[in-house]
Amino acid sequence: MMDLKSIPQTRKDLDRYEVENVFHSWSFQPTLSPRRVVSANGIRFKDEDGREFLDFSSCFISHSMGHQDPRVVDALCEQARTLCSFAPVFSTKPRAMLARALAEVTPGDLSRTFFTLGGAEANEAAVKICHQYTGRRKILARYRSYHGATAASMTLSVGDPRSWAQVPGGTAWVPVPQPYCYRCMFGQKYPECDLRCVTYIDEVIELEGGSELVAGIILEPVTGANGLIVPPEGYLQALRSICDKWGILMIADEVMTGFGRTGKWFAVDHWGVVPDIMCLAKGLTSAYVPLGATVVRKSIGDRFKEQFFSHGATYAGHALACATALRVIQVYQEDRLIENAERMGRYLLEKAHELQERHPCIGDVRGLGLFVGLELVKNRKTRAPIIPVGAKILPGDNPKLAVAKKIVEMGMIAMAANPSNVIVMGPPLIVKKEEIDEGVAIMDKALEEADAVVEE
16 A cells, blocks of 8 residues: 555546546546546636636536635634534534524425435435325326435436436335426427326326325426426416325425525425425535535424434534535525526526527527526427437437537536536526626537537
């Protein structure tokens, strides 16, 4: 064994370690090292060559308030000097205060939180709470969803090709459709459809055993990586009524949409719906430190005063992460970043529609707040997708990846390597109008790569 204090660290060495020693997520393992980032500030970052890039994805919808805000860094450092972590059977001030803050900002009577290390674990905890609270095992999940990479979370990521390699586990799952108006699985058109995608769920619950066997349904209020699907008006309200009718729990996966991404504190706030369980991460700490949270309504939390809660984790409420999250949430409020997301989001959506007018590869534009998607097609009339469902896990390039590569070449990143046909633009909530113009101009040029394969 070499002296671990003297591991070689030249650029060539680091490149070799990336290729030989690192397992890279959701990819064929690289033969060349990825671009190495050395610093970041605001909505920009630099690589080791000193080249600056625009972050138009908030690092895949996680760095919601931008990079290296000194107020958050100071709070993190101050907590680190006092107490980084302790066994979760003890209380710490950051954990107690963060739990209270979440009870304040989340809707309705969501009030008791289990802290995790990230979004997948938050959804995993939600599944266990749902099972234990109801005594049932079946959970409905919507096609074109992604809920994380742990066993139950991946099982419930129905229709995401990344789940195909996963042996289903952790829960009994039942797939149902998305409210995907652009590609309605029932061949209907909103609003004449009378929300067939919701009435279908009602039928499925009955056929799957209703109140006796179905525990809940998990959903992203606005679907993220698998298409940025915004539900039509009335959908979430109708689904809430169906859950109440059958006595099943609604689990809202707000890992991507929480903390202002859609222009409100949480996406469900747009429709005045209170879920039974809400799962949070990403924007919770703005990714400065890993942290997730599973927040439940008072009646569910109170049940576990008498019923044993059969779940836990060594880092359930890591003090350093909780102190960071608390400061991040305060900054959202202090700087009125939720309001900025709503205002700049409207502008970004306008610019996205202008892109659609110029590029035949864009079949649909949709979004909410600073969460805007461009759906790419081969043909607007037939709506033929530009890539197949399994393209993400297949070797070789495709037109969507060509757009992604062009974006990076031009000095920007966006969510263009996700599994769906949609490229997502999601800059940090601190973004200004001129920075949106800069990002859209780069996207405008990069989309020419997809235009080249359009079939007229």
